[in-house]
Amino acid sequence: MKELHEGIVVRVHGGHHYVQDGERIVDCSLRGLMKKERVAGDLVVIGDRVRWEPTGEETGVITLVLPRRLVLSRKPPAARSPQEQVLVANPDLALLVFAFQKPVLSTFMLDRYLVACEAVALPVVLVINKLDLATGAEDYAASSLYQRIGYQVCYTNALTGEGLEPLRERLRGKLSILTGPSGVGKSSLLNALWPQLALRTGEISEYHAEGVHTTVVSRLLQPELGTYVADTPGLRTYELWDIDPEQLDAFFPEMRPYLGQCHFKPCTHTHEPRCAVKAAVERGEIAPVRYESYRKMFG
Numbered sequence: 001m002k003e004l005h006e007g008i009v010v011r012v013h014g015g016h017h018y019v020q021d022g023e024r025i026v027d028c029s030l031r032g033l034m035k036k037e038r039v040a041g042d043l044v045v046i047g048d049r050v051r052w053e054p055t056g057e058e059t060g061v062i063t064l065v066l067p068r069r070l071v072l073s074r075k076p077p078a079a080r081s082p083q084e085q086v087l088v089a090n091p092d093l094a095l096l097v098f099a100f101q102k103p104v105l106s107t108f109m110l111d112r113y114l115v116a117c118e119a120v121a122l123p124v125v126l127v128i129n130k131l132d133l134a135t136g137a138e139d140y141a142a143s144s145l146y147q148r149i150g151y152q153v154c155y156t157n158a159l160t161g162e163g164l165e166p167l168r169e170r171l172r173g174k175l176s177i178l179t180g181p182s183g184v185g186k187s188s189l190l191n192a193l194w195p196q197l198a199l200r201t202g203e204i205s206e207y208h209a210e211g212v213h214t215t216v217v218s219r220l221l222q223p224e225l226g227t228y229v230a231d232t233p234g235l236r237t238y239e240l241w242d243i244d245p246e247q248l249d250a251f252f253p254e255m256r257p258y259l260g261q262c263h264f265k266p267c268t269h270t271h272e273p274r275c276a277v278k279a280a281v282e283r284g285e286i287a288p289v290r291y292e293s294y295r296k297m298f299g
Contacts, residue, residue: 002053002054003053003054004051004052004053004063004127005021005051005052005053005054005060006021006049006050006051006052006066007019007020007021007022007026007048007049007050007052008020008047008048008049008050008220008228009044009045009046009047009048009050009220010220010221010228011046011218011219011220012044012046012218013044013140015029016028016029016048016182017029017030017044017062019043019050019052019060019062020220020222021052024058025284026052026054026058026059026060027058027059027060028050028052028059028060028061029059029060029061029062030043030044030061030062031061031062031063041085042084042085043065044062044065045071045086045087045088045089045218045293046088046089046218046219046220046230047066047088047090047091047220047228047230048065048066048068048089048090048221049066049090050062050064050065050066051063051064051066062066062088068089068090068093069076069090070089070090070120070121071086071087071088071089071090071120072086072087072088072091072094072116072117072120072122072177073085073086073087073116073241073242074087074238074239074240074244075239075240075241075242076239084241084242085241087093087177087179087218087230087232088175088177088218088223088230088232089221090175091175091177091230092123092174092176093123093124093125093170093171093174093175093176093177094117094122094123094125094176094177094179095125095127095171095176095177095178095179095229096105096110096113096114096117096125096126096127096180097127097129097178097179097180097184097185097186097189098110098126098127098128098129098180098181098184099128099129099130099133099183099184099185100128100130100131100133100134100139101130101133101134101139102133102183103128103182103183103184105128105142105143105179105182106249107142107204107289107290107293108270108292108293108296109181109238110126110146111290111293111294111297112206112238112239112240112293113179113180113238114146114151115240115243115248115251115252115297116238116240116241116243118250118251118252118253119240119243119251124151124152125151125152125153125154125167125170125228126143126146126151126152126153126154127153127154127155127156127167127180127189127191128143128153128154128155128156129156129157129158129184129185130157130158130184130185130187131156131157131160131162131163132159134155138161138213142289143174145287145289145290147254148157148208149290150253153294154166154167154170154249156189156192158188158191158192159188159192160186160191160255161192162190162245164193167193167263168193171193171227171229172224172226172227172257173226174226174227175220175228175229175230176228176229176230177230177232178190178229178231178232179230179232182233186231187199187200187231190221190223190229190231193223194223194224196223197221197223199231210217212282218225218230218231218232218233219231228297229263232292240297242256245268245298245299246266246268248294249269249277249294252294253278254285254287254290255269255286255294256279256284257286258276258277258279258280258286259276259277261274261276261277262277263275269298270295270297270298276290278291
């Protein structure tokens with residue numbers, strides 16, 4: 001019987017599963033029986049801890065995927081039937097990267113990300129990049145809203161290095177997923193944090209004012225010993241996976257103090273009279289823009 005090794009999946013592409021085991025990276029296939037046992041969702045993704053056995057000097061076969069602590073998933077926007085797309089397995093932290101301008105910060109898209117992270121109890125750091133494009137106090141209005149809710153917000157400038165050191169310290173020793181819309185400067189941010197990565201970067205499309213994809217395949221980078229960052233392709237949409245509308249209010253932290261106080265139980269907080277959440281919105285205790293996000297997601 002061949003000796004089994006254990007490692008972490010750092011890249012999946014075209015049927016190849018690249019497993020890091022110590023200082024080496026091995027190109028692994030899947031054991032035939034695993035393919036037969038395939039269930040809905042992604043069988044092996046970046047961040048997975050796996051057991052594998054060698055088949056050559058730099059090749060092997062994955063025989064077992066160890067249990068996942070949690071996953072961050074979405075529903076593919078073009079999917080014809082419901083299915084789960086796992087972005088990363090076993091993350092410790094989600095780094096949600098947006099920009100002051102080019103592209104402008106979409107609170108609705110950000111709220112979708114936040115709900116997905118809240119649903120699996122994944123800690124979040126909100127990064128607002130391109131600090132040089134901030135022209136006044138109004139540019140900070142959206143991000144300061146999320147600070148008041150309780151989310152950690154970092155302001156960065158990948159060009160000048162401003163705000164990078166606290167962020168680097170926050171990432172050390174963790175497996176973090178770096179995600180956000182195209183064009184916000186995710187690859188530039190990683191290059192500024194760890195220049196040795198030398199990742200390819202792109203420019204904003206002038207026609208659409210959206211970013212061009214510079215990361216086309218998800219991969220797990222290791223810029224420092226014990227530190228992993230999952231670099232994922234930019235997303236123009238984020239469809240929530242496996243979240244019941246009836247549970248949605250629990251994933252808005254500012255709504256939690258009012259849950260159970262509505263006259264009608266259960267309450268959707270959309271049309272019912274004497275709703276504690278709607279009353280909190282009217283009093284200014286819940287931001288209207290966040291409440292609108294909730295209504296849109298509720299459907």
